[in-house]
Amino acid sequence: xxxxxxxxxxxxxxxxxxxxxxxxxxxxxxxxxxxxxxxxxxxxxxxxxxxxxxxxxxxxxxxxxxxxxxxxxxxxxxxxxxxxxxxxxxxxxxxxxx
Numbered sequence: 052x053x054x055x056x057x058x059x060x061x062x063x064x065x066x067x068x069x070x071x072x073x074x075x076x077x078x079x080x081x082x083x084x085x086x087x088x089x090x091x092x093x094x095x096x097x098x099x100x101x102x103x104x105x106x107x108x109x110x111x112x113x114x115x116x117x118x119x120x121x122x123x124x125x126x127x128x129x130x131x132x133x134x135x136x137x138x139x140x141x142x143x144x145x146x147x148x149x
Contacts, residue, residue, distance in 0.1 A: 087137040
């Protein structure tokens with residue numbers, strides 16, 4: 052009887068390799084960016100957020116309040132920086148409020 056190798060891998064490492072190998076990374080980034088938006092902006096902003104969409108490093112945020120859209124437009128660079136820090140890498144280069 053042969054002896055088994057007893058290498059152990061964490062589930063996190065296995066999932067990451069599966070996601071990277073299966074080209075699922077972009078889909079998971081889109082989900083994580085929606086979660087990051089909710090976490091960073093808080094309930095007040097999220098309640099006026101209708102859609103969060105990432106397309107080619109541009110984050111599109113659809114808001115139901117024109118006043119909030121104007122207020123957030125003043126802090127675009129800060130929001131981009133906060134989201135990229137939350138994601139752990141540069142995912143967003145541009146943000147558009149619609």
